[in-house]
Amino acid sequence: MEAVRTSSRQLKFFHLENPLSVRLGNDFFRSLPAVPGVYFFYGQAGELLYIGQSSDLKARIGSYRHVTPEKNPRRTLRLVHRIFKIEWRECALPAEAIELERVLLLEHRPPFNRAGVWKGDPWWFKIEISSDKLHLELTREASGTGPHPPAFRYVLGSLVRCLYRSACPQAPLSAYPHRLFDASVPLTLSLCLPDIAEAAETLRSYATGAPETLLSKLESMPRGASLWEQEYWQEELERLIKYAAKNASMPASPPVSPAPPAASLYLKEWCSGRDSNP
Structure with a gap:
């Protein structure tokens, strides 16, 4: 009798169906409200695992x-x-x-949250240009733009990926620089981009509290060909909007464009309603 052959490859984490669909059911996700809010993930023993926020709870929770x-x-x-x-x-x-979300993260400090659960040392963001590359460095030394809060370390990856996407909109994901999709991108990066000066100015504007240039570009770009790609870039955009709204000190003046993108309206809303929030 021929022996049964087994594969030495590691099994995929999810086989056919995501565990959330199995445990909670599709009706649960259909019932979620498409409104702003804060969501909470709990483990089997009732322990709080993660706190997040979104302008659309239905879309954000459903993306998991x-x-x-x-x-x-x-x-x-x-x-x-x-x-x-x-x-x-x-x-x-x-x-x-x-x-x-900011208040609850500092109060509960869930184990799966990284940014926002403690107040650490500030960062400085160095942006330099050579003849053919854009050089970026996140450092504790007081040089470049800063000081930035500890959470800047976790938004850096989204910031650089979205900058690259806006500068090279036709590039497939496979063509992106090495390690750009790491969970935590390196503290030092060098990028080859079509217009290095423009890219540097876009980054500097975002880092100094004027994120409209980058966010407007991202809002106007196609979301992606596949569903997962659309969800990925939407999550990246939301992360940049969230960080900018938390940390940028922007005047609540009328936008220049007669039809401002959602990101600009979002930031204006944050600034105008800041004093009345809990």
Whole structure:
């Protein structure tokens, strides 16, 4: 009798169906409200695992059903595997959700949250140009733009990936620089871009509290060919909007464009409603 052959390859984390769909059911995700709010992930024993916020709870929580080993970091895979209960709190405005999440993160410090759970040393962001490359460095030394809060370390990857996408919109993901999709990108990076001076100015503007240039470019770009790519870039955009709304001190003046992108409206809303938030 011929022996049964086994594969030595590691099994995929999810086989056919995401565990959230199995545990909570599709009706649960269909019932989620498409409103701003803060959401909470709990483990099997009722322990709080993660706190997040979104301007659209239905879309954001639902996106966790599409987590795969091919496009998400292991930390996110482990989180999804451990979720047994999801709760949420609705908010009137996206800015209110951002502020509520900030307060709750410092209060509860869930194990799967990294940014926002403690107050650490500040960062400085160095942006330099050579003849053919854009050189970036995140450092503790007081040079470049800064000081930036500890959370800047975690938004840096999204910032650089989105900058590269806006500068090279036709480039497939496979053509992006090495390690640009790491969960934590290197503290020192060098990028080859079509217009280095423009890219440097776009980064510098975002880092100094004027993110409209980059966010407007991203808002006007196609979301991507596949569903997972659309969700990925939408999450990246939301991360940049969230960080800018938390940390940029922007005047709540009328936008120059007669039809401003959602990102600019979002930031204006945050600035105008800042003093009334809890």
